[in-house]
Amino acid sequence: MTTPCIICCAITGSLPRKEDNPAVPITIEEQIESTHEAFEAGASMVHAHVRNDDQTPSSDPEKFARLKEGVEKHCPGMIIQLSTGGRSGAGTARGGMLPLAPDMASLSVGSNNFPTRVYENPPDLVDWLASEMRTHHVTPEVEAFDLSHILNAIRMHEAGILPGKLYVQFVMGVKNAMPADKAVFDFYVQTMKDRAPDAQWCAAGIGPNQLVLNEWSIAAGGHTRT
Amino acid sequence: MTTPCIICCAITGSLPRKEDNPAVPITIEEQIESTHEAFEAGASMVHAHVRNDDQTPSSDPEKFARLKEGVEKHCPGMIIQLSTGGRSGAGTARGGMLPLAPDMASLSVGSNNFPTRVYENPPDLVDWLASEMRTHHVTPEVEAFDLSHILNAIRMHEAGILPGKLYVQFVMGVKNAMPADKAVFDFYVQTMKDRAPDAQWCAAGIGPNQLVLNEWSIAAGGHTRT
Ligand SMILES: [Zn+2]
Ligand SMILES: [Zn+2]
Ligand SMILES: [Zn+2]
Ligand SMILES: [Zn+2]
Numbered sequence: 001m002t003t004p005c006i007i008c009c010a011i012t013g014s015l016p017r018k019e020d021n022p023a024v025p026i027t028i029e030e031q032i033e034s035t036h037e038a039f040e041a042g043a044s045m046v047h048a049h050v051r052n053d054d055q056t057p058s059s060d061p062e063k064f065a066r067l068k069e070g071v072e073k074h075c076p077g078m079i080i081q082l083s084t085g086g087r088s089g090a091g092t093a094r095g096g097m098l099p100l101a102p103d104m105a106s107l108s109v110g111s112n113n114f115p116t117r118v119y120e121n122p123p124d125l126v127d128w129l130a131s132e133m134r135t136h137h138v139t140p141e142v143e144a145f146d147l148s149h150i151l152n153a154i155r156m157h158e159a160g161i162l163p164g165k166l167y168v169q170f171v172m173g174v175k176n177a178m179p180a181d182k183a184v185f186d187f188y189v190q191t192m193k194d195r196a197p198d199a200q201w202c203a204a205g206i207g208p209n210q211l212v213l214n215e216w217s218i219a220a221g222g223h224t225r226t
Numbered sequence: 227m228t229t230p231c232i233i234c235c236a237i238t239g240s241l242p243r244k245e246d247n248p249a250v251p252i253t254i255e256e257q258i259e260s261t262h263e264a265f266e267a268g269a270s271m272v273h274a275h276v277r278n279d280d281q282t283p284s285s286d287p288e289k290f291a292r293l294k295e296g297v298e299k300h301c302p303g304m305i306i307q308l309s310t311g312g313r314s315g316a317g318t319a320r321g322g323m324l325p326l327a328p329d330m331a332s333l334s335v336g337s338n339n340f341p342t343r344v345y346e347n348p349p350d351l352v353d354w355l356a357s358e359m360r361t362h363h364v365t366p367e368v369e370a371f372d373l374s375h376i377l378n379a380i381r382m383h384e385a386g387i388l389p390g391k392l393y394v395q396f397v398m399g400v401k402n403a404m405p406a407d408k409a410v411f412d413f414y415v416q417t418m419k420d421r422a423p424d425a426q427w428c429a430a431g432i433g434p435n436q437l438v439l440n441e442w443s444i445a446a447g448g449h450t451r452t
Pocket of ligand 1: 047048106
């Protein structure tokens with residue numbers, strides 16, 4: 001009996017625009033169709049950000065609601081994961097869509113540097129997002145930008161702070177955070193195996209590291225993000 | 227031929243007050259005498275923070291200058307390391323003492339969570355502090371609160387951004403950052419050996435983890451912080 005690999009498709013991301021790639025879906029209608037295509041191609045999870053009309057990041061719960069409704073209709077059974085990442089807003093605005101009770105939502109449990117700024121996830125915000133996820137039965141995908149974030153996720157899950165099964169994503173290749181490094185990746189995998197054997201993990205490589213991380217994670221028995 | 231162990235004494239720290247421990251040196255005069263005692267007891271490096279009269283953290287270059295002058299007089303040959311940590315101020319105020327050209331200064335090269343807030347070290351501030359250290363020939367002690375900080379330090383040193391010999395301190399036991407974890411510590415040591423064999427490293431445990439980290443680092447051939 002083998003474990004199926006979950007392919008999670010991040011249809012839009014938080015930054016790329018039509019100028020960067022004309023295929024990036026920006027409107028909700030485009031996002032629903034893009035998700036449908038990924039679903040038909042074998043993706044079983046969608047990771048979603050929403051955008052304003054000018055393509056800038058948004059946290060608007062109404063947009064997330066329309067997207068969720070459309071994906072549920074077009075892609076029955078697909079796991080819907082909404083982003084609570086910090087590019088679209090600050091503070092509790094980041095969790096305004098959690099009452100929609102998506103299957104999953106991303107959750108950062110630590111802070112780190114991004115290419116030009118600090119990615120701020122202060123402890124009280126992390127605790128609030130986790131409590132909203134408990135209230136609405138949303139399973140977090142923990143976005144681990146560094147090793148301590150993995151240990152923190154395991155500790156929080158053991159303490160009952162993170163609802164559902166533990167699901168951790170290793171994020172690599174972000175400038176000024178963790179590079180796409182095979183020895184570190186192997187240590188991440190071993191850490192999960194040793195300390196959270198019932199958990200699932202996946203990995204995401206940013207930009208040119210995407211295919212590299214796809215290969216590493218599939219070969220190591222993890223799930224993956226496209 | 228064995229490598230001598232450098233014992234670095236952090237005489238004051240950024241937070242403890244007389245109420246917490248009557249022996250904490252707060253005034254410059256107390257700090258000089260405390261450093262002298264540590265020097266006599268075998269410490270070869272002092273890590274210094276300065277304080278305002280009300281015991282709150284300060285970055286005042288004039289206070290650092292008086293401390294440096296006193297330590298040079300009382301403790302000839304002792305390595306003086308001044309803190310550029312973020313509890314005493316924000317932005318470039320954190321590096322206002324670097325023109326004093328101490329032997330060393332602490333430097334964070336990434337951001338992370340502290341018990342109740344984000345420890346913010348944005349990339350442009352890190353670059354500015356490093357450039358000030360190059361200008362004034364100050365060797366940084368990189369404070370690594372997470373694994374990516376170690377990799378960043380190695381990369382920056384190879385790129386010529388960090389002056390002097392590479393010296394990295396593993397900081398463990400800070401709540402919401404990296405716990406005092408032996409498997410992680412061993413991976414840190416291996417990472418330094420594999421990727422920066424000419425560098426030196428030390429380790430600091432916060433609070434009750436201090437003696438634990440002293441034992442681990444001395445046993446593994448590193449330097450240590452008291
Ligand atoms: Zn995302
Ligand atoms: Zn469709
Ligand atoms: Zn310090
Ligand atoms: Zn003296």
